[in-house]
Each structure stands twice: as structure tokens, then as C-alpha cells.
Amino acid sequence: MILLNPGPVNVSERVRRALLEPDICHRESECSELLADIRQKLLQAFVPGNESEYTAILLTGSGTAAVEAALLSSLPQGKRIMVIINGVYGQRLWNMALTQRLGGVEMRLDWGQAPDLDKIKLSLRQHREIHTVAMVHHETTLGFMNPVEKVAEVVDGLNRVFLVDSVSGLGGEALDIAAPHIYMVASASQKCIQGFPGLAFVIVRKGFMDKSVKTYPKRGWYLNLANYYEEQERGSIPFTPAVQVYYAFREALNELLEEGVAKRCARFRGYATTIRKRMSSLGIKAVLPPEQQSNTLTAFYLPEQMSYEWLHDQLKQEGYVIYAGQGHMESKIFRVANIGALSDKDISGFLDAFEQIIKKRGESG
């Protein structure tokens, strides 16, 4: 089956084979080496040249675990969080803040609308209680790219902590973490990095981790980043890791480093361009204008009188899995992601199958 949902993705045979590494105990030196290797490779891939300024912290869980751990670990007693919301995952960040009574300012925009930098600046000047600003990098809801680097400069300029949910972006969308001083970036194994689901991680500015995060209140036990950091710096991990998934993730990182992050982004961009051109030639309209579209996912309007379920089932019979819309767009759109160990042939095979399905339906009236 070719997966054109935004993760979990198809992985390479090389990554799949890494699941078969020998069984190990997570308290043995083999596991310490595995953890250290993954942490170092994450820094090499995502903060090249600035590895000493950042640290990577690994958790077993899905992307949400990394996002929530970062958010809850990011602020001292009495301080609050601002969330910029322009999609489902921004809303999730806000829900996390509210659950812990840490919500301060909610900057709510339409889906796919970029935030106004002056408004963020003004709001941060007015709300001294805001310590952390959180937003999503690639808003998977519509495949929208948020201007995180520009927001990072504003937030850093006003001495606040900037946290980015890049669960669906890192490895597939360009992101300069170090230059604009992004403090925390949360992501996971099963999307653009092309591993199996189960490993989540946060890349954190080392000075912030050492001087601040360690002193902040613990707002959870499993999701407290300081716990993980302390143990991982000693070569250990506080809770049982999904060892086999970690082995496979290390192999996925090897593949990413061999391909290069920029080339991976370009490969995904190439697939997306092919998909968008062909869809356009078939009269299928993209929801976002080209300048807002990501490398990795496109939201398209469903043709008139066609249900998502019908389209999905027809494509699945041909071996392709697409993805539904969410919230108020659920019955109006379908989404096609183009991440994972895919080939040009997979993309053209999907597009041929799609065209056949549309034509057959047209002929049957």
C-alpha cells in the first residue's frame, strides 16, 4: 500500500530491517550508545554547525508527547503561554495550555491565515505574563506554511521563549532553528524523517535547558523534559524506550543525512509539484494559493457530488491511501501527502489511478 497520508509513512527496506537488530536491555551500554547516536544525529541534521548550542531529548510516544512535554516544561511558576492558532494543531497547542491552566493569550486566525507580526509584538508588550509563544510550523490541516522564522525573531527580540510544533515539518520543510533562536522544536519519527511511529523528540537550546527548564515546576512526570535531559546526559533514559523503533529511527536518520535535508525537502517539493500540476489539469482545485503551500501536503477540493469516502475507497482498491479533511472542511476536501520512502513511480501510479477513477465516474454519468 502506498501511503499518501501525512504519516505514518512508507519506510525503506533498510529502515524496516533495522527493527531486527538484537534484543537489548535499556539499562545496558548498547542502549546508551544508541541514544547518544540518535541525539547527535538529530543535531547534525537540524542544527548543523550549531550542535553545541542545542540538545536533543528523546521520548517514547507520538508527536503529541513531544509537543506537550515541551510546552509544559517551558515556563516558570506564574507565567503564561500565547498560542497562535490557524489550524487544528494550533488549536491542540492551546487545548494543552488550557488543560494545565497555563493559557494566556490566544491569537486566533482563520485556517491558512498568516499572523501579523506587529500584532504579536504589541500583544507581547501588553502581556508581561506571557513567557512562551507556541505555534505550528507546517499546519497539516491544510498544508499551510507558517512564517515561523519571522515570528521567532519577534519573540526572541522581546525575550520570550518560542516553541515550534514541527511534527509534520521537520525533515521535509526548511527550518532554520539556530539563527532566529528558536528555543524548542518538537517533532517525531514517523513523518518526514521516514521512521516508524513511536519516537518523539524535542530539540532545545542548551543554555535554556541547563539554566532555566531544570528550575521550572514539573507539570507531569512522564512528560517532564528535565527528567529526560538529566538522565540522557548520564547515558540513560528514565522510562523504557521502544528499543526496536529507536534502532529503526537511527537508520532513518542515517538515510536522511546521506540524502541531505535540503535534498529531501527538494524531493518532496518535486512530488508535490507533479501532483499539483496533474490535479490542476484534471480540474481539481487546491485550497491554498501556491505561495502558501508546503512541500509535503496538498489539500484539494473534492469534485462536486463526490464524497471523500467514495474517493478514498476507490483509491484504496488501487493501492493508494489518501487523507480526509478535518473540522469544518471535512466534507469539502481531501488531502494528499507526499512524504516517506516514495518514488516517482509511486506518484505517477497514484495520479494515473486517480485520473482513471475520475474519468470512469464521468462516463457513468
Ligand SMILES: Cc1ncc(COP(=O)(O)O)c(C=O)c1O
Ligand atoms: C502539526 C502536527 N502536530 C502534531 C501532530 C500530532 O502527532 P502525533 O499523531 O504523532 O501525536 C500532527 C499529526 O499529524 C501534526 O501534523
